[in-house]
Amino acid sequence: MAIFTRHLAARAVAVVFAAWQALASSGAAWEARVVDAATGKPLPSASVKTSAGRKTITNSEGWFEVECAPSESVTVSFVGYRPVTVAASHAASRVALQPMAVSLEEVVVMPVDKVVKGVIAEARRQMKKQRRRKTTFFYRQISFADGECIEVLEAFFKAKPVVTVSDMALMYGRYAAVGADSTEAPSFFGNFFTYSQMELVGGERPLDTQDVMPLVDNYATYYDVGLRVITDGRRRLMVLRFRPKAGVGRPILDCELYVDMRSMHILRCVGKGVNMRVLNMFNKVNVVSEVDDMSFDINMADEGGYSEVESMAVSVSFACGGTRSHIRSLMFNVGKGKRLRQGRYMLFFDNLQRKIDRQGYDAGFWRDNEVVKRTPLEEKAVRMFERRNLFGQF
Template identity: 25%
Template sequence: MKLTLLAGLLLAVIIRPAAAQSRLTGKILDAATGQPIPYASISVLSTTAGTTSNAEGEFELKAALPGRLVISELGHRRDTVAVAAATAPLLVRLQPASVLLPEVQVGSYLGDLIAQAYRQLRRTTAKKMYGQAFYRQITRIANDATEVQEMVWDAATTNAGMDGSAIVTGRFAKKMKAQISFNNFSVFTKRFGFNMKDDSLTQRGILGLNTARFYTLSLLGVTQSEGQQLVEIGFESKPGLAPLTAKGTLVINETTRQVLHLRFETPDLVNVKTNSLVSLVVKLKDQHSVFEMDFQPAPNAAVLTYIKVDYRASLAVPLQRNVAIQASSFTYFYNSRATPDASVTYAPAKGGEVDLALIKQTTYDPAFWQNNAVVKRTPLEEQVMKSFEQKGAFGTMLP
């Protein structure tokens, strides 16, 4: 799903075996407020090992120690921390980056900056990165977790989104009496991104040469980071002009013209593929979706680090009260390198794919999931996963 958004449409880290690896845990906090910093990037200097913090700022990874961790997040100053041994959880406090809040918008500055970022993206989007991705999805009905699935992919990415993938392993479980389940939710992750295929003069995505014609733009702030300026731009579609009713934010490095973050919110997403016990009469109302992509700056082209998808709706069944539905996924990309694995076919997503069918093509190995380092789950996620594991739901692959 590209950012014309084609309608129709936590985490674990596999670390390559290394000598004297230790299990390191910790938490990332804002030094000024003391609040957790979610989705901060944590990498081991001079290695491919890394992870990201969860929604509560916690992280976990395996690394050869002693070593140095590099921690970064867009709104904070990058920090490097020396770690001698994993004797206790690590507490890292990141200093907030200085933010300038402009009082006025300056002429066509925002539209011009987006157009420059678009040209930069078109010049560099052919530069692919190859590595692994870990995908976790949790579906909730009336706030009760009814479906969980996890997949590891070999993945090809660009600075516009995912380019292709091949499943390595996966597991799936759901409650037998769940009113509804999502059979291809991962396609939202695989297809979400910036549209680089349409004619640049006519395309109406939020990254293009004519963005200001179709979206109302606002300058939200400028962050000073390591001698460069990160410009945060708010956008909202103009009625009748943009392809979808949408709003959100873009973060662009003013120096390199690299797009580093996108948050895209829309109520217009339709044709969500589901399985339902009441498929003939069930209706999904009040649909609302939020997509996020995050990139790490790099010399040639920004490198994709994660994609978040959050879908919410109301399940309307005749003669019953509406029920809240939520499906959320988080995909983390790691071990990125410039050369592909010759044994892997990185295939683009297909519209008719069914996640469970793909997972069933793999062999379920409980030890694999127990022994791999996992980016620390939140307490709620931990509770959900253990409840399914204790019932043996993953091993039996409930239909």
């Protein structure tokens, strides 16, 4: 298929990021890795914000890059850790965050059921009150087959961000893939991006959906829940641990929910999926595969009186057709922006790759809007796809 280019669409999308780019032009890039001070392990999806208003998150290896003038300060934060603010003039290549400590003062038995129901009620209130709010998200999906990168998908979406990402509408994207023999892609994951709409809160009716969400009225039917409190000396967070009960055979989450003790706002949900399956296109045939490993990390910003999704990372591994497949994605809230006239996007029925292909590809737009730093392997794959002119073809 020929490569289609529509520069008007690319220029229109660029309006979303014009202010961000104007700010960035006044400083130099600070590149660093964020790690756990206790273990030294990298912290993916940590939040990075400059005093001038620019922001990004760390990639899957804990690295970030942000533009900042020497006179600015930069705050690095991650839910469950003490935030760090440093002057850009004293920036180092490593930022270590201290984990929050368990609060020994909270030794009294807290009513777990009351806490869970309070979190559910507050989340529903926020979602109802902010049901019309929309923002712009950046999405990146990297797919591997037997360790080889075979697929790169990047896109910008308009979506509702409160508590969960919903009603995603494609603004602009790019897609490229190769097969194991580097001539034809044997598979693609057309609806994997719907994992970024992972729901945590159910409606007021008894649960009747396929997946078991942790925040539903009859949660005790499916989960055992534990509770602990952590603090950094100023802020206290409740950590609710949802463990699936024995014998639950449907898709379910094994996760920890971080909740601000004062506002009852959800700040983070991290864990794994159990009994999960993935649908992909293998040799032009839809194939359902059992997932070997599925992990996720949803981080929220508690600003403006509600929990707004700031980032979400998902990793899924499975076997299909004798091939070991691994898909890694991230979604990052880049803020408000102009909505393009692309129309509403039907998530579970449309083919995202084909929709991107019809939009066309502008290499200059993507060079200017990386947003989240790539890992060396992701960078190598993107450069290879660009060199072979594979972006914009499906």
